[in-house]
Amino acid sequence: MRTTVGIVGGGPAGLLLARLLHQAGVDCVVLESRDRAYVEQRQRAGILEQGTVDVLRSCGAGERMDREGLVHDGIELHFDGRRHRVDFPALTGGRSVMVYAQTEVVKDLIALQSVEGPPLLFEARVDAVEGADTDSPVIRFTHSGREQTLHCDYVVGCDGFHGVARHAIPEGVRRTFERVYPYSWLGILADVAPSNDELIYAHSERGFALLSMRSPTVSRLYLQVGNDTDPHAWSDERIWDELDARFALKGGGWKLERGPITSKSVTPMRSFVAEPMRYGRVLLAGDAAHIVPPTGAKGLNLAVADVVVLARAFAHLHTTGSTELLDAYSDTCLRRVWRAEHFSYFMTTTLHPDPAQSPFDTRLQIAQLDRIASSRAAATELAENYTGLPIG
Numbered sequence: 003m004r005t006t007v008g009i010v011g012g013g014p015a016g017l018l019l020a021r022l023l024h025q026a027g028v029d030c031v032v033l034e035s036r037d038r039a040y041v042e043q044r045q046r047a048g049i050l051e052q053g054t055v056d057v058l059r060s061c062g063a064g065e066r067m068d069r070e071g072l073v074h075d076g077i078e079l080h081f082d083g084r085r086h087r088v089d090f091p092a093l094t095g096g097r098s099v100m101v102y103a104q105t106e107v108v109k110d111l112i113a114l115q116s117v118e119g120p121p122l123l124f125e126a127r128v129d130a131v132e133g134a135d136t137d138s139p140v141i142r143f144t145h146s147g148r149e150q151t152l153h154c155d156y157v158v159g160c161d162g163f164h165g166v167a168r169h170a171i172p173e174g175v176r177r178t179f180e181r182v183y184p185y186s187w188l189g190i191l192a193d194v195a196p197s198n199d200e201l202i203y204a205h206s207e208r209g210f211a212l213l214s215m216r217s218p219t220v221s222r223l224y225l226q227v228g229n230d231t232d233p234h235a236w237s238d239e240r241i242w243d244e245l246d247a248r249f250a251l252k253g254g255g256w257k258l259e260r261g262p263i264t265s266k267s268v269t270p271m272r273s274f275v276a277e278p279m280r281y282g283r284v285l286l287a288g289d290a291a292h293i294v295p296p297t298g299a300k301g302l303n304l305a306v307a308d309v310v311v312l313a314r315a316f317a318h319l320h321t322t323g324s325t326e327l328l329d330a331y332s333d334t335c336l337r338r339v340w341r342a343e344h345f346s347y348f349m350t351t352t353l354h355p356d357p358a359q360s361p362f363d364t365r366l367q368i369a370q371l372d373r374i375a376s377s378r379a380a381a382t383e384l385a386e387n388y389t390g391l392p393i394g
């Protein structure tokens with residue numbers, strides 16, 4: 003088997019890259035280790051930046067998103083028993099975000115690809131990527147019990163944090179940067195209409211809480227918990243009581259509606275970057291190269307930004323024969339990646355009390371949130387980052 007671009011991983015990065023390459027006339031194949039149902043049901047991100055929305059629309063994958071997605075013009079902050087709304091369009095010259103689950107983005111891209119191509123193989127587990135520093139790298143994979151080889155001009159690792167493609171970059175070349183946080187998120191899905199039209203990020207001395215949503219009838223809520231928490235050790239009632247306590251406002255005025263909890267899971271919080279994002283003819287995109295804690299809603303959006311830059315570089319190579327944009331790929335992406343890393347770190351450390359922190363640290367967090375609530379400049383900084391900085 004031979005292709006121009008071999009893509010490892012059929013998550014949002016791999017699927018969108020395949021779509022963009024297909025539209026640019028660049029031949030590619032996607033190899034995904036899981037089956038279709040698993041990939042389509044994997045609960046993860048839910049907030050699309052303005053730039054992500056624009057890309058999905060322009061590549062023909064935005065029709066259902068525009069019908070079913072919820073446009074959000076702001077978020078609320080709860081801290082010190084008060085609430086404050088950050089108005090995105092007013093602060094950014096009209097930008098907003100879209101609530102549309104990653105599961106739905108993935109379903110839409112798979113549906114398009116299964117009709118229009120390029121080839122997408124499920125249950126095709128990549129075992130190794132070899133020959134990064136040659137003109138024809140190979141992907142070794144197992145499909146239907148048979149070991150196979152895909153010869154490529156380039157290989158793109160879109161196989162997430164636990165994937166194999168990153169290891170094609172020799173250890174002496176690869177540098178990794180990492181921070182693991184001393185807390186995790188207990189996330190629930192509940193069959194109840196969201197209690198607020200927009201997301202609520204709550205700072206409280208009991209821990210962080212987030213109100214989010216998947217649709218007009220399904221709420222997604224999170225609680226900061228200790229690492230290694232067993233989600234099933236938390237009864238439904240205990241979860242709702244703790245959410246009530248953390249969202250509480252001085253003087254009341256807002257009520258969290260309860261409903262049947264249909265899913266509970268715990269997500270650890272990690273910041274991670276692998277540099278460079280290209281070595282020879284192997285390139286990395288999305289979670290294969292970088293991870294952010296979910297507080298800034300950046301993970302999926304960063305993956306989209308990477309593959310937009312990459313698809314443009316491959317299209318440039320295809321039409322002009324020049325590798326100029328491919329050569330610049332790693333530096334172009336890393337600049338934006340580190341900005342998003344900083345924003346995600348800022349949101350995380352401002353909103354979560356560290357279990358070891360002192361009352362002094364808590365006062366500093368409240369002072370920072372108060373600054374966002376009282377200064378247009380500070381609120382603009384948050385709004386510009388949240389709605390997404392320009393791609394490339």
Ligand SMILES: Cc1cc2nc3c(=O)[nH]c(=O)nc-3n(C[C@H](O)[C@H](O)[C@H](O)COP(=O)(O)OP(=O)(O)OC[C@H]3O[C@@H](n4cnc5c(N)ncnc54)[C@H](O)[C@@H]3O)c2cc1C
Pocket residue numbers: 010011012013014015016033034035036041045046047048049104126127128129160161162163164165166269287288289290296298299300301302303305
């Ligand atoms: C549990 C969890 C919760 C999250 N919640 C949020 C959130 O609330 N908000 C937010 O913004 N972001 C969130 N994220 C981050 C966001 O979902 C990711 O940034 C996004 O999925 C990145 O897309 P990707 O395509 O780069 O990687 P992935 O979505 O991880 O896709 C990688 C794909 O590669 C496949 N693969 C892996 N190894 C191989 C192999 N050897 N061979 C073939 N295929 C392989 C995998 O099966 C997978 O389909 C969350 C992530 C996780 C893990």
